[in-house]
Ligand SMILES: C[C@@](CO)(OP(=O)(O)O)[C@H](O)COP(=O)(O)OP(=O)(O)OC[C@H]1O[C@@H](n2ccc(N)nc2=O)[C@H](O)[C@@H]1O
């Protein structure tokens with residue numbers, strides 16, 4: 501029996517443009533992913549009997565629908581592994597928040613089991629398997645801040661300033677599918693270049709609809725935007741305000757009401773999972 505505990509970090513979409521829609525309903529995007537130094541913690545213990553168990557069930561979510569279990573199953577069948585696993589998740593990231601917690605849990609399980617089961621799949625292969633479960637999983641597999649196109653799986657690594665953020669989770673849960681199906685969503689943004697983004701910034705095409713549909717998001721947006729430039733991540737519900745340094749983010753945090761769910765976080769170009777995996781490799 502072998503055990504590994506690994507982080508499953510959050511991501512932000514620093515901007516999100518919708519360029520079009522594919523025939524299968526998926527949207528063609530341009531987005532910029534950066535990781536945060538906030539994460540869930542995933543502990544995986546191997547089993548000899550091939551069973552896959554979630555030791556920390558989520559209220560209202562069947563274990564078989566949990567992306568961590570789905571990831572384990574897809575790796576098991578792709579590699580014909582006879583081994584199983586007990587998986588525990590210490591959840592810190594807000595669910596349905598646009599910070600990709602479920603996708604990140606799945607990517608961490610894929611990496612963790614690939615080590616424990618000694619299945620030796622490349623990152624490219626793990627990302628391919630992950631993509632079958634969700635468009636956001638490949639960036640967590642590769643673990644570097646990235647300019648993304650396609651449905652979010654065509655990744656070009658990028659170095660960005662590692663600025664500070666206040667992340668706020670308004671008190672609502674937003675379904676990604678519901679926002680992508682909304683009739684008022686604009687799906688005709690022109691493609692932009694990295695250079696144009698770095699010069700002028702860019703918006704989140706889901707933001708207007710989310711603010712209109714969810715007054716709680718709109719209220720938090722106005723509060724935060726008074727303190728620093730604020731944007732929605734993914735399809736929400738989380739909003740993030742950007743600061744040049746920790747001190748100014750801390751100052752601003754003091755001005756927000758106590759009853760808001762807030763996080764102080766730093767942008768990371770390498771994900772905490774990959775920092776962890778690298779330090780493991782270095783110590784072997
Ligand atoms: C919007 C983004 C931005 O990073 O993040 P979240 O807000 O969910 O965190 C992602 O594209 C979400 O990725 P992910 O959450 O993995 O999506 P999936 O499980 O593959 O799909 C959820 C739903 O969104 C729709 N979807 C997803 C991605 C995409 N490019 N176009 C879509 O239309 C799918 O049709 C599906 O109904």
Ligand SMILES: Nc1ncnc2c1ncn2[C@@H]1O[C@H](COP(=O)(O)OP(=O)(O)O)[C@@H](O)[C@H]1O
Nearest residue numbers: 566567568595596597598599600601602603605
């Ligand atoms: N391990 C998991 N962690 C969080 N959510 C999960 C997980 N597995 C499945 N889900 C489902 O995926 C939905 C979106 O999860 P999450 O990744 O946290 O949000 P988002 O896609 O908005 O970033 C959740 O509401 C939940 O129903």
